[in-house]
Amino acid sequence: MDRQEFIAESVKAAVRDGRPLSIRGGNTKSFYGYPSQGEPLEVAQHQGIVEYDPGELILTCRAGSRLSDVQAALRENGQHFPFEPPGYGAEATIGGTVACGFSGPRRPWSGSLRDYLLGVKLVNGSGEVVRYGGQVMKNVAGYDISRLMAGSMGTLGILLETSFKVLPLPASELTLDFECGQGEAIRRVNQWSGQPLPLSGAWWWKGQLRVRLSGAESETRRAAQHLQADRVSDDPKSWRDLREQQLEFFTQPGELWRLSLPPAAEPIDLAGDCLVDWGGAQRWYCTEMPADEIRTNAARAGGHATLFRGPSESERFHPLPDALQRLHLNVKQALDPNGIFNPFRMSRDW
Amino acid sequence: MNSASKSRLLQELQKVLPRQILLDSQEAMRPFECDGLSVYRKLPLLVALPEDTLQVREILKTCYRMKVPVVTRGAGTGLSGGALPVENGLLLVLTKLNRILGIDPQNRTARLQPGVRNLAISEAAAPLGLYYAPDPSSQIACSIGGNVAENSGGVHCLKYGLTVHNVLEVRLLTIEGEELVLGSAALDAPGFDLLALVNGSEGMLGVITEVLVRLLPVPETAQVVLAGFSSIERAAAAVGAIIAAGIIPAGLEMMDRLSVEAVEAFISPGYPQDAEAVLLCELDGGEAEVAEQMAAVKTILAEHQATSVAVSANETERLRLWAGRKNAFPAVGRIRPDYYCMDGTIPRRELPHVLANIHAASERYGLLVANVFHAGDGNLHPLILYDANRAGELEQAEKLGAEILSMCITAGGTVTGEHGVGMEKIDSMCEQFNKAELEQFHALKAAFDPAGLLNPGKAVPTLHRCAELGAMHVHKGKLPFPDLPRF
Numbered sequence: 001m002d003r004q005e006f007i008a009e010s011v012k013a014a015v016r017d018g019r020p021l022s023i024r025g026g027n028t029k030s031f032y033g034y035p036s037q038g039e040p041l042e043v044a045q046h047q048g049i050v051e052y053d054p055g056e057l058i059l060t061c062r063a064g065s066r067l068s069d070v071q072a073a074l075r076e077n078g079q080h081f082p083f084e085p086p087g088y089g090a091e092a093t094i095g096g097t098v099a100c101g102f103s104g105p106r107r108p109w110s111g112s113l114r115d116y117l118l119g120v121k122l123v124n125g126s127g128e129v130v131r132y133g134g135q136v137m138k139n140v141a142g143y144d145i146s147r148l149m150a151g152s153m154g155t156l157g158i159l160l161e162t163s164f165k166v167l168p169l170p171a172s173e174l175t176l177d178f179e180c181g182q183g184e185a186i187r188r189v190n191q192w193s194g195q196p197l198p199l200s201g202a203w204w205w206k207g208q209l210r211v212r213l214s215g216a217e218s219e220t221r222r223a224a225q226h227l228q229a230d231r232v233s234d235d236p237k238s239w240r241d242l243r244e245q246q247l248e249f250f251t252q253p254g255e256l257w258r259l260s261l262p263p264a265a266e267p268i269d270l271a272g273d274c275l276v277d278w279g280g281a282q283r284w285y286c287t288e289m290p291a292d293e294i295r296t297n298a299a300r301a302g303g304h305a306t307l308f309r310g311p312s313e314s315e316r317f318h319p320l321p322d323a324l325q326r327l328h329l330n331v332k333q334a335l336d337p338n339g340i341f342n343p344f345r346m347s348r349d350w
Numbered sequence: 351m352n353s354a355s356k357s358r359l360l361q362e363l364q365k366v367l368p369r370q371i372l373l374d375s376q377e378a379m380r381p382f383e384c385d386g387l388s389v390y391r392k393l394p395l396l397v398a399l400p401e402d403t404l405q406v407r408e409i410l411k412t413c414y415r416m417k418v419p420v421v422t423r424g425a426g427t428g429l430s431g432g433a434l435p436v437e438n439g440l441l442l443v444l445t446k447l448n449r450i451l452g453i454d455p456q457n458r459t460a461r462l463q464p465g466v467r468n469l470a471i472s473e474a475a476a477p478l479g480l481y482y483a484p485d486p487s488s489q490i491a492c493s494i495g496g497n498v499a500e501n502s503g504g505v506h507c508l509k510y511g512l513t514v515h516n517v518l519e520v521r522l523l524t525i526e527g528e529e530l531v532l533g534s535a536a537l538d539a540p541g542f543d544l545l546a547l548v549n550g551s552e553g554m555l556g557v558i559t560e561v562l563v564r565l566l567p568v569p570e571t572a573q574v575v576l577a578g579f580s581s582i583e584r585a586a587a588a589v590g591a592i593i594a595a596g597i598i599p600a601g602l603e604m605m606d607r608l609s610v611e612a613v614e615a616f617i618s619p620g621y622p623q624d625a626e627a628v629l630l631c632e633l634d635g636g637e638a639e640v641a642e643q644m645a646a647v648k649t650i651l652a653e654h655q656a657t658s659v660a661v662s663a664n665e666t667e668r669l670r671l672w673a674g675r676k677n678a679f680p681a682v683g684r685i686r687p688d689y690y691c692m693d694g695t696i697p698r699r700e701l702p703h704v705l706a707n708i709h710a711a712s713e714r715y716g717l718l719v720a721n722v723f724h725a726g727d728g729n730l731h732p733l734i735l736y737d738a739n740r741a742g743e744l745e746q747a748e749k750l751g752a753e754i755l756s757m758c759i760t761a762g763g764t765v766t767g768e769h770g771v772g773m774e775k776i777d778s779m780c781e782q783f784n785k786a787e788l789e790q791f792h793a794l795k796a797a798f799d800p801a802g803l804l805n806p807g808k809a810v811p812t813l814h815r816c817a818e819l820g821a822m823h824v825h826k827g828k829l830p831f832p833d834l835p836r837f
Contacts, residue, residue, distance in 0.1 A: 057593060115515050136697060136729075136767070138767035140501050142771070143554075144784060145547075145790065147547070152540070152542050167595070216635070219638060220638045262457045282728070317540050320541050327797065335790065335793065
């Protein structure tokens, strides 16, 4: 259904009356960031694939489209979103997926959501419908406002349509298991990542490293032999459970922290449980340690820490240096001068 | 007035900088009057060649205080006039900041000063079995800072992405001289993705002083196949079929008859002379995978009635087959004294249609157009041939160019795929974007550079300029900028 007019009119009315809006898609990721403020605006009905020509490797859909519907359409044509986005629920929409900017286990080798985002149509802070980027893979006309939308949590505009580069599904996949400690797992995966191997996933938990290979069957089989795993299987379930945070690790009580680090960073010894994903570049901690200590450790290792799931009153995101914080405010004001979109969803200050 | 402000600026800069990094005479500044698009030339007030980041900061602080515009330049290989100096401004040349600050083999990254040449990165990483993927054709000379500013591509973009996909972190100085770190050595950073925004921002938002790029393992093997076709349509259909078969080639390039004739006359790479279109398809990866995919590609080429097929048997042959494509520009340059290179991108399915229109326009203008095409990603490089010494030919070439860009917009594409807007395509931007969109660009620029001192007049046209042009952005039947006064 095309709800563009309704959405644009809602924004215009909100600007006129000075009423901020809380943009709601499938509401599967409201746990992330700070609670929504403002009047709810439902956008999930604005859905449907607008254009998909598999031969062009480009798909354009309305932002309210369900992620699962779009993925099904891709699968039918032997293609996929290589960044393997999590949905965290069946109702997840494409718009919410872009707004959060999450990518799944394949990310270090495939690239992230924003890497595949080619263009957007959105309602800006004045209720005007504008387009950036497009349905082509190379486009450097004007600033890349499309990619800026990825991960901006709906604070800069309301997405109407998004265009993505998509790729063929790998012809084959294999899962390899290795028994080893965390440090050894990180060292091994980063060493392998420097070699021409068809890696597409690598996570570690409780003494087991699990690696995925994707590509031509001859390649995955040859790589599996080369890596000499303790066990080889082709079970996709654990990768799905990892992506959707359904593994046992994620069901533990307590706060869930996400540390984004240079992949080869040495293990960080925090109290609690740790699951390493992205070959070391994304590390999950179930820990009750003080936030400051977690952040200091992450920063010392060259990365940052996000309180991914936890009490809403806590500081969720890694603080920015002053100059960058000021720039964020400038950018927010440039694109949403009336402060209409998802106020305080991403920052305590705006 | 110009000379007064010049000497005042020189005086102020000399207080904080060594005299020898500042050029002020016409003779010394002459080499910097243009970038790779030499039809536009202008001398700046001063040229500064800083040797470290501290000097860059002092220059920016001084210019900011004195409200002097700053144009940043790297190797000057850009093709859109993005580094064209402004008369009343300083040209900040970063070629002396050319050190590779470090290579991290475990994390597979290289930390670079902005003046490091693109090819030098891969050369430095080679002993580790790693390389830097984006390879613009000027890679021997162009610098990483400029690559980031333009979001440069190359022939391997379809599989390995553009600059934006291969940069992890950028250190940027604002016009006020404040340092920002965008991105990080991790795969993401908190806050907005300002790193994505800086890629391709054409020196409008800040001055890049350091870049962290990711390095990839060198593929085990690479093989290229060259195929001739009796028509552009057939070649285009073969490209679609290769991709529909689930194959993502490392490179997929097309050339039309005129380009093929030119390169054959220039370096004789052995391209088929009777073909209307030639396709180059490179596959890389593991030996077995490449062999499997090459067999599939050959079948597809045969099914699409390729008139000739040649597969590289070894590295020497692979390089020879590529040499034709890589020398296409200079080869075409021998046909006529000058050429003008366009850079539109279109959805690939529109190719036969757009090429036919280009051909018709070329006949109408009486100017030859040779076409080379990044077929995998739809990026078209029509080369308009002309002779600048003939009165009016340059203007005609520019008009034809603008028409070609209009065709790209109409086909659902963009006026620039990888060369940037710069000075060259600024008027075409009025056609691609409407008033609200352009206003948003200006607002974003002001968020970084409220005084508008960085590279003024480039990349995004003022609404006034668009109105004066009377650009034909007819959106849903409405005239462009209906609410702007017209004189």
